[in-house]
Amino acid sequence: MMHLRVASVFLCAMLAIVVACERLPGAPKASIPVVVGSPSWTLATFNTNCRGCHSQGAEGAALPLVNPGYWKIANDDQITKVIALGQGVSMPGYLDENGGPFSADEIDALVKGMRSMWGGEPHDGNPVLPGTISPTLVVGDAVAGALVFESACANCHGANGPAGSVTDPMYLRLISDQGLWSAVVYGRSELGSPPWNSPMPNHPNGLTPTEVADVVSWLATKRTQ
Amino acid sequence: MNDNANTPEKKNGCAGCGCGEGNGAPTSRSDARRGFMFKLGAGLLGIGGALAAIPIVGYVLGPARTRYKNEWVDLGALSKFPGGQTRFATFLNPIRQPTDGDSAKTACWVRCIESGKFQVFAINCAHLGCPVHWFEQSKLFMCPCHGGVYYQDGSRAAGPPPRGLFEYKWKVEGGKLLIDAGRLPGLEESA
Amino acid sequence: MILARILALAKIPIEWIELRTGAIAFSKPMLFHHVPRSAKWWYVFGSATLMFFTIQIVTGVCLGTMYAPSAAQAWESLRYIDEDVPFGWMLRALHGWSSTAMVVMMVIHMLQVFLHGSFKFPRELNWITGVFLLLTVLALAFTGQVMRWDQDAYWGLGIGAAIVDRVPIFGDQMRGLLLGGPIIGGETLNRFFALHVFILPGAAIALVGVHMTLIIKNGISEMPKPGAVVVPSTYRKEFEERMEKTGVPFFPDAVQRDMVFCGTCLIILIILAASFGPFGPGGMPDPTLIDTNPRPDYPFMWIFGAVSLLPPASETAIMLITPAIGVLILIAVPFLSNSGERAPSRRPGMVLVAVFVVMAIVALTYEGVTSPWSPVMDAWSSLATPAQFIKGRTPLQVQGAVVFQSVQCRNCHELGGFGGKRGPALDEISTRLSPDQLVRQIQQGGGNMPAFGKNLNSAQMSALVAFLGTLRPENEPDSKIPGANLPLPTSMSPPDRGVLTR
Incomplete structure (x- = not known):
């Protein structure tokens, strides 16, 4: 009787292995090709290639991309161009023609994927709605910009300001005009730098788009001094 | 087979010499004759064995001979390699066999120093052959296996490699960059 | 009654076969030879190695019926075995895990023999055939890794080729022999396939045969006792007398421990294979996909670690000469000391050597796994x-x-x-x-x-x-080293509001 019981348990175990073989934890998962443009592809691509500098919150040294505020203003064509060609000293071009790892289609898919994950509707920036700002750099008046800087920015960002100087030529040589514009417009709230339309000294309603252009133009002139 | 059932015969030494007279051979053969047969058998086997060994050894050792010749391989139009940049390029190895599949593909790094002047580096680290990766920002090649690092001109920067990256000979023909490629680069290659 | 009649009937063909083959007479001494009473759990590791080797042969032959030994198709055929063939992945998992287990059991077996001094007279050749078995099994493990024909296999071959290439004068020819040509390609895989399924298993089977014959001939050594020294001139006679008096038959007395241990190992093997699945294949063997991080299998990880820690100036000599010296030392072990004390407590130097070698291999394996010398490419x-x-x-x-x-x-x-x-x-x-x-x-x-x-x-x-300059512990405002408190390139002096520097 005892033997019979042991044998039946044994048989059941064998049967279980046969039936469950494809469901055992060691069974390899069927290889599913990663589809370019799928959410998992977008996230993996971003995590491997972008996250080092463009992360979220206070993390990462450059402009965070996991940030709805960014995607509200930014323009897809502009982002595509920057990813493909690179920008300034530190952002390399990611298009294969420029030595990068991606084809033009992959960059398009990446931008679309990031927008759908973090941004909402695409924004072509035209016409500019009241209270919004052009998503691309506009050349302003450097002389007017000097006054804007002194009244609105210098308190914190002046040569000896508590947040650190933005007029340091070494800093300015490392950041493109578009980069300066992005820094003014998007700010980094988590690090204590407010976006363009938040209250600032002498500018309780923030800056106007013209003032942003002016101050960026003035900062650009400081680069070569 | 029948020899086994016929054990007394074994003593005559005929089972081993392979001569057809083993079965039921009379035991009264003279010693001289037996000695001759044995020598003849040994000689025949030796000659036959040597003849058979030539193709076998030749077949096995064949790959050791350096009968393979590199060929000029087209890496594509010069416009793919802008001045001052280092770019990834791939080609089908001219020395390939029908069964190679993907392994006949080969990669290399093309550095255009200035228009018309190139350095073409093998993908293989000079340490132990792993694939090096180019980093444009730091202008370094890095190897994922044992941490070999090279400068943009291929010279050794850090890590265990005993020398700089292997380089292919190159030439420009008809607006295209050609390299002299084929065998896996190794230490006998001149720098 | 019926049983007795069946047994009587069964006797007829058995006797018929025995008369013509002598199989029973041949195997009787193997089964019933006397082994020392003291041979207890220390002695099971060799049997376990043999069991895993048997599993390798069975699963290997099965895999051979589906695997395509062609560089163009090997990787695809492995995916096919893994995903479409019933029990295909399970067989690959068993083959992979059993290979690792065989290496582990063999190394433990070898350590036990070394520590117990069992290699001393008259068992020198048992040890030497064991050394050749070790080399054969390691070669099987390496060629098995090549069978996966993935990126690790491709670049692992590249590492092997680069090491062989460093041989003076004949390096190029030897590399050609290893790879079957001037590149890593179709002929390389077929060459390693021939090694993995014909030459090395054949060699292993032959060596196992010799190893086992020697065990029958020389008997299993007793547990070492301090003071019980080996004297070659009298050892064999005294050993045989002791076996006659106090020994127990291998079957069924000693074999029961082997059976318990091997059974347990087998079940653990199946659980491992079912839980963790087969090894690889990793990325496609396309050498233009260079975003890869080639690593060898565990039995070779310590070599991978060692070659990155060698001083560059002497690494070629060390890489080429050390393995040969290592093998020679292993072979020389029984000649360096084939008599005298066997007990580890009386051979502290040998125990230290074993501990040192094991620790070195474990440390190098750890280094190889963590690879602190490798840049993290992304x-x-x-x-x-x-x-x-x-x-x-x-x-x-x-x-x-x-x-x-x-x-x-x-x-x-x-x-x-x-x-x-x-x-x-x-x-x-x-x-x-x-x-x-x-x-x-x-x-x-x-x-x-x-x-x-x-x-x-x-x-x-x-x-x-x-x-x-800002990277310092949070509660440590300034550097303690001289000169570090000089102004950084950007001014950190107190704010001076409202001043615009031009």
């Missing part, structure tokens, strides 16, 4: 600068962090516990290096760091040094 673009190193920094310092990431410092240097381990972690670098020293180190390199001098402009350098 650290610069995938590991974000931690928030604590960004918060409260000036714009120049934050730009310095951008430079830090973008010129791939992170590939070799950790920040906040993540990044490459090739260079030192930089979380507290400003307590160790002054700005001047930082500039010099970055510009000129040294200490296995490449020189960045030509690749960084002055702005990048100032920003980078400004950023590195």
Whole structure:
């Protein structure tokens, strides 16, 4: 009787292995090709290639991309161009023609994927709605910009300001005009730098788009001094 | 087979010499004759064995001979390699066999120093052959296996490699960059 | 009654066969030879090795019916076996895990024989055939890894080829012999296939045969007792007398421990295979896909670790000569000492040697697995600068962090516990290096760091040094090293509001 019981348990175990073989934890998962443009592809691509500098919150040294505020203003064509060609000293071009790892289609898919994950509707920036700002750099008046800087920015960002100087030529040589514009417009709230339309000294309603252009133009002139 | 059932015969030494007279051979053969047969058998086997060994050894050792010749391989139009940049390029190895599949593909790094002047580096680290990766920002090649690092001109920067990256000979023909490629680069290659 | 009649009937063919083959007479001494009563659980590892070898043959032959030994199709055929063939993945998993288990059991068996001095007279040849079995099994493991024909296999062959290539004078020819041609390709896989399924298993079976015959001939050694010395002139006679008096038959007395241990091992093997599945195949064997991180299987990880730690000046000599010396020493073991004490307590030097070798291999394996010398190839673009190193920094310092990431410092240097381990972690670098020293180190390199001098402009350098200057423990405001308190490239003096510098 005892033997019979042991044998039946044994048989059941064998049967279980046969039936469950494809469901055992060691069974390899069927290889599913990663589809370019799928959410998992977008996230993996971003995590491997972008996250080092463009992360979220206070993390990462450059402009965070996991940030709805960014995607509200930014323009897809502009982002595509920057990813493909690179920008300034530190952002390399990611298009294969420029030595990068991606084809033009992959960059398009990446931008679309990031927008759908973090941004909402695409924004072509035209016409500019009241209270919004052009998503691309506009050349302003450097002389007017000097006054804007002194009244609105210098308190914190002046040569000896508590947040650190933005007029340091070494800093300015490392950041493109578009980069300066992005820094003014998007700010980094988590690090204590407010976006363009938040209250600032002498500018309780923030800056106007013209003032942003002016101050960026003035900062650009400081680069070569 | 029948020899086994016929054990007394074994003593005559005929089972081993392979001569057809083993079965039921009379035991009264003279010693001289037996000695001759044995020598003849040994000689025949030796000659036959040597003849058979030539193709076998030749077949096995064949790959050791350096009968393979590199060929000029087209890496594509010069416009793919802008001045001052280092770019990834791939080609089908001219020395390939029908069964190679993907392994006949080969990669290399093309550095255009200035228009018309190139350095073409093998993908293989000079340490132990792993694939090096180019980093444009730091202008370094890095190897994922044992941490070999090279400068943009291929010279050794850090890590265990005993020398700089292997380089292919190159030439420009008809607006295209050609390299002299084929065998896996190794230490006998001149720098 | 019926049973007895069946047994009587069965006897007829058995006797018929025995008369013509002598199989029972042949195997009787193997089954019933006397083994020492003291041979207890220490003696099971050899049997377990043999059992895993049997599994390798059975599963290997099965896999051979589906595997396509062609460089163009091998990888695809493995995916097919894994995903479409019923029990295909399970067989691959068994073959892979059993291979690892065989290596482990063999090494334990060897250590036991070494520590117990069982290799002494008259068992010198048992040991030497064992050494050749070890080499054969390791060769089987390496060629088995090549059978996967994935990126690890491809670049592992590249490493093997590069090592062989360093042989003086004949390096090129030997590499050609190893690869079956001037490149790693179709002929390479077929060459290793022939080794893996014909030559090496054949050699292993022959060696196992000799090894077992020698065991029957010389008997199993007794547990070592301090003071019970081996005297070659009298050992065999005394051993045989002791066996006659106190020995027990191998079957069924000693074999029961082997059966319990092997059964347990077998069940563990099946659980491992079912839980963790087959090994690989990894990425497609396309050598133009260079985003790969080639690593060997575990039995060779220590060699992988060793070759990166060798001094470059002498590594060729060490790589080529050490294995030969190692094998010669292993073969020489029974000749260096084939008599005298067997007990480990009376051979402390030998115990130390064994402990040292095991520790060295474990340490090198650990180094190989962690590979601290390898740059993390995507650290610069995938590991974000931690928030604590960004918060409260000036714009120049934050730009310095951008430079830090973008010129791939992170590939070799950790920040906040993540990044490459090739260079030192930089979380507290400003307590160790002054700005001047930082500039010099970055510009000129040294200490296995490449020189960045030509690749960084002055702005990048100032920003980078400004950023590195902020890396210190949170509660430690200033550096303790002289010169570190000089002003950083960006002013950190107290605010002077409203002044616009032009």
